[in-house]
Amino acid sequence: MTLQQRLIEALGQDAVKTAPEDLAVYAFDAYSQAQPPSVVVLPSSTREVAATVKIANDCGEPIVPRGAGTGLCGGAVPAKGGVVISFARMNRMLNLDVPNKRARVQPGLINLELSQQIHSSGLFYAPDPSSQKVSTIGGNCATNAGGPHCLSYGTTVNHVLGLEIVDHEGEVFTTSLDEVGYDLTGALVGSEGTLGIICAADVRLMNLPESVRVWLASFADVEAASETVSAIIASGIVPTALEIMDDVIVAAVEAAYGAGYPTDAGAVLLVEHAGFHDDMDERERAIERIAHEHGALSWRAAKTQRECDALWAGRKGAAGATGRIAPNYYIQDVCVPRSKLPHALACVGQSARAHGLKVGNVFHAGDGNLHPLMMYDKRDSKQVAAVIGAGNEILQACIDLGGTISGEHGIGYEKRDTLSLVFSANDLATMAKVRGVFDPRGVLNPEKIFPAGVGCAEVRPAALQ
Amino acid sequence: MRSETTINTNRIVPKTVPQLQTFVREANERGSALRIEGGNTLRGMGKPLSREGATLCTTALRAVHTYTFADLTVSVGAGITLRALRSLLAEHDQFVPLDAPRAQHATVGGTLAAGWLGPRRHLFGRPRDYVIGTHIVLADGTLAAAGGMVVKNVTGYDMSKLYVGSFGTLGILVSANFKTLPAPPCARVFIAKLPEETRLRATAAVARLEVTPSAALWIYGFKKSVDGEDGIDGRILLLLEGSSPLIERATRDVRSALGRAGVPETQVIDTGALQAYDRAVDACVATIGERSVTFRLSGTPQDSEARVRAVYVIARKHELAAESILDLMNGDLFARVSGKDARAFSQRIEGLDDALHDVFPKTMLVAGDSPIRSALNVWGEPAAAIAQMRALKAAFDPKGTLNPGRFVGGI
Numbered sequence: 001m002t003l004q005q006r007l008i009e010a011l012g013q014d015a016v017k018t019a020p021e022d023l024a025v026y027a028f029d030a031y032s033q034a035q036p037p038s039v040v041v042l043p044s045s046t047r048e049v050a051a052t053v054k055i056a057n058d059c060g061e062p063i064v065p066r067g068a069g070t071g072l073c074g075g076a077v078p079a080k081g082g083v084v085i086s087f088a089r090m091n092r093m094l095n096l097d098v099p100n101k102r103a104r105v106q107p108g109l110i111n112l113e114l115s116q117q118i119h120s121s122g123l124f125y126a127p128d129p130s131s132q133k134v135s136t137i138g139g140n141c142a143t144n145a146g147g148p149h150c151l152s153y154g155t156t157v158n159h160v161l162g163l164e165i166v167d168h169e170g171e172v173f174t175t176s177l178d179e180v181g182y183d184l185t186g187a188l189v190g191s192e193g194t195l196g197i198i199c200a201a202d203v204r205l206m207n208l209p210e211s212v213r214v215w216l217a218s219f220a221d222v223e224a225a226s227e228t229v230s231a232i233i234a235s236g237i238v239p240t241a242l243e244i245m246d247d248v249i250v251a252a253v254e255a256a257y258g259a260g261y262p263t264d265a266g267a268v269l270l271v272e273h274a275g276f277h278d279d280m281d282e283r284e285r286a287i288e289r290i291a292h293e294h295g296a297l298s299w300r301a302a303k304t305q306r307e308c309d310a311l312w313a314g315r316k317g318a319a320g321a322t323g324r325i326a327p328n329y330y331i332q333d334v335c336v337p338r339s340k341l342p343h344a345l346a347c348v349g350q351s352a353r354a355h356g357l358k359v360g361n362v363f364h365a366g367d368g369n370l371h372p373l374m375m376y377d378k379r380d381s382k383q384v385a386a387v388i389g390a391g392n393e394i395l396q397a398c399i400d401l402g403g404t405i406s407g408e409h410g411i412g413y414e415k416r417d418t419l420s421l422v423f424s425a426n427d428l429a430t431m432a433k434v435r436g437v438f439d440p441r442g443v444l445n446p447e448k449i450f451p452a453g454v455g456c457a458e459v460r461p462a463a464l465q
Numbered sequence: 466m467r468s469e470t471t472i473n474t475n476r477i478v479p480k481t482v483p484q485l486q487t488f489v490r491e492a493n494e495r496g497s498a499l500r501i502e503g504g505n506t507l508r509g510m511g512k513p514l515s516r517e518g519a520t521l522c523t524t525a526l527r528a529v530h531t532y533t534f535a536d537l538t539v540s541v542g543a544g545i546t547l548r549a550l551r552s553l554l555a556e557h558d559q560f561v562p563l564d565a566p567r568a569q570h571a572t573v574g575g576t577l578a579a580g581w582l583g584p585r586r587h588l589f590g591r592p593r594d595y596v597i598g599t600h601i602v603l604a605d606g607t608l609a610a611a612g613g614m615v616v617k618n619v620t621g622y623d624m625s626k627l628y629v630g631s632f633g634t635l636g637i638l639v640s641a642n643f644k645t646l647p648a649p650p651c652a653r654v655f656i657a658k659l660p661e662e663t664r665l666r667a668t669a670a671v672a673r674l675e676v677t678p679s680a681a682l683w684i685y686g687f688k689k690s691v692d693g694e695d696g697i698d699g700r701i702l703l704l705l706e707g708s709s710p711l712i713e714r715a716t717r718d719v720r721s722a723l724g725r726a727g728v729p730e731t732q733v734i735d736t737g738a739l740q741a742y743d744r745a746v747d748a749c750v751a752t753i754g755e756r757s758v759t760f761r762l763s764g765t766p767q768d769s770e771a772r773v774r775a776v777y778v779i780a781r782k783h784e785l786a787a788e789s790i791l792d793l794m795n796g797d798l799f800a801r802v803s804g805k806d807a808r809a810f811s812q813r814i815e816g817l818d819d820a821l822h823d824v825f826p827k828t829m830l831v832a833g834d835s836p837i838r839s840a841l842n843v844w845g846e847p848a849a850a851i852a853q854m855r856a857l858k859a860a861f862d863p864k865g866t867l868n869p870g871r872f873v874g875g876i
Binding site for chain 1: 557559615
């Protein structure tokens with residue numbers, strides 16, 4: 001029997017996609033285009049995932065787990081064909097423990113839906129990537145997803161208490177922070193599907209805050225806005241979120257959504273603080289004072305829930321809004337120490353100008369996590385070359401400032417050759433020991449994270465085709 | 466039975482990382498074992514080494530590498546004490562929530578390696594959540610870096626997560642980078658005697674407080690070591706942290722809640738609040754000569770009552786005394802069991818240990834200076850994924866140079 005036939009026999013026709021028109025979409029994530037897989041499987045249970053892995057092993061095919069495919073670096077697309085396991089049908093919350101503030105969820109559960117389902121219990125799930133309306137908990141775990149609220153709440157790995165994993169041989173094991181031993185949970189989160197396939201996650205939930213305030217300041221340029229952010233953090237205030245957008249991005253956001261951002265400034269700073277009533281006024285005064293000390297042109301507090309929601313929707317929809325400016329964009333995910341933000345932004349501006357590129361900046365300023373967004377037309381090879389050149393310069397500049405190449409999007413396929421800019425051969429060999437234990441044959445999402453040896457290069461970022 | 470107190474007089478205290486690397490590499494090449502030690506404050510945890518070896522101590526590696534307070538990040542040598550780190554960060558009103566016993570001796574590296582979990586973790590998170598980068602020396606002497614100095618980092622595997630809680634069996638932490646937090650401006654401790662009949666109502670009331678206490682501990686016994694009380698009755702110790710207005714509001718709520726639960730007047734400590742809290746943390750591993758051991762039984766706050774009762778019943782049955790510190794917010798129970806003298810203790814403790822593990826298989830031992838300790842089930846039932854953990858150990862330390870046999874499951 002062929003791979004496809006064996007999978008159909010094990011999981012049923014309805015769970016197995018083989019037609020070319022069905023497979024084509026799985027060659028894409030939010031950035032890359034690869035070759036389609038040999039087959040796509042949509043399991044409904046851990047048992048079916050395990051059966052899939054065993055059959056794939058028997059047929060010598062690699063396995064690529066996939067959530068919603070919102071990734072930005074080719075993590076969920078096949079580099080060497082094989083079997084894509086889509087978790088679209090494993091999308092439920094299995095258990096909610098309100099007193100202990102935890103839940104067990106399937107990997108295909110959409111991030112925002114988790115928070116919506118637990119809201120009436122007075123709880124929420126903190127990691128909130130901009131993709132959260134679509135992205136799944138499993139995908140979030142695979143990339144250790146961040147988001148604006150990670151500034152004070154931490155990233156996904158700080159909210160995962162345990163995992164149920166199908167390993168490279170199709171066997172199931174569980175990990176738990178409640179158990180003594182190595183923190184396999186912490187190692188698996190962020191491993192981008194290369195160490196095991198997440199089939200369930202125990203997540204930590206938080207109490208909905210008593211009080212939430214959102215403020216908006218505008219500045220003449222991103223440098224002033226980022227100096228304000230650095231000053232806020234340095235003063236010992238860590239708000240729940242500190243986000244910056246420059247005028248390029250704000251113009252696109254307002255044209256697309258009419259979110260309420262001022263379009264006459266060089267940059268806007270969106271601040272949120274959640275906590276107790278008792279602290280809010282003093283916090284607001286302190287942050288406003290710092291903003292004015294650093295040249296804020298305007299300052300306002302969002303008065304209604306609707307206003308807050310609109311501002312956040314505008315921020316989270318920023319990348320999508322740039323579609324009206326240029327046909328393609330390339331978004332980086334560099335992270336620098338917070339005090340280096342103004343320098344990093346200056347480097348971004350210089351590189352963009354030197355290469356004649358339009359760049360927009362939208363970023364998690366409080367964490368030092370920048371997302372320079374370079375706009376171009378991939379049909380113009382000169383622009384493509386400019387994007388690559390500027391991108392490399394920005395990457396190196398941020399590393400030189402003490403930063404790193406990815407704060408939250410992950411390495412995937414697209415960034416794997418830049419890992420050696422940050423880590424030595426010994427560092428990478430140490431990581432490879434872990435992969436050697438959990439995936440000795442290289443069947444789990446091959447060609448991801450680590451720099452290429454002599455390997456297939458079938459995945460191309462959409463930009464470079 | 467091998468005596469726990471045999472001292473291998475070969476104790477190495479490298480002054481630099483390259484020196485440490487050389488010692489490790491040479492030991493590995495010889496096939497020797499190494500016992501890794503920081504401040505030795507958690508020596509009561511784990512099994513003795515399966516092979517005799519020299520002790521390699523990291524306390525000389527205590528430099529402050531970088532402290533950019535404006536970034537809220539710090540990088541320190543693993544041999545720095547928790548107290549020294551605290552003082553350094555306090556100068557800029559910052560801290561890292563690494564609540565481990567005997568902070569004046571405990572090292573950052575040892576605390577991380579032991580995976581010690583403190584009472585404030587329900588609010589602030591675990592120590593592993595604050596580690597943003599590490600340098601580690603592997604069994605063959607290689608130095609490897611992980612993470613960096615930024616607070617969000619998904620560049621490659623998060624190796625630091627594996628090192629924290631690995632008990633020195635994957636490698637030796639030589640430096641750690643942390644993200645820091647602004648320190649709460651105020652701290653206040655409440656201590657109230659908790660007569661038996663009020664205990665359950667009081668603990669339920671604490672769970673319902675709107676302003677969550679940083680820590681809530683119910684203490685029974687530990688005469689004079691926590692709060693100067695004689696320890697006959699239980700006491701509740703609450704730590705509140707935050708701004709001054711928040712503390713005042715929380716104080717009103719605590720008095721009201723405990724009052725309604727029938728608890729007599731509470732004692733309030735402002736100056737020295739954190740020191741009072743530290744004394745309770747220290748008590749979790751305090752031993753009584755060679756006639757006590759302390760177990761840690763984890764669970765949820767909801768099932769803690771059953772665990773407390775079971776410990777006292779089992780202790781009584783084995784004619785041993787029991788004292789306890791119950792972490793009301795996280796559910797951990799620290800139970801110190803002791804005998805009238807060392808002989809009586811060592812005759813009875815194995816039976817108690819067996820009985821306790823029959824009911825609570827994951828019970829762990831966290832303190833004890835008695836030689837009998839090495840015969841006890843110190844780690845409890847291994848994790849479900851113990852096979853994968855053993856495979857990692859084999860990959861990182863194939864010759865078993867680093868702390869062989871010390872950790873769970875024979876690792």
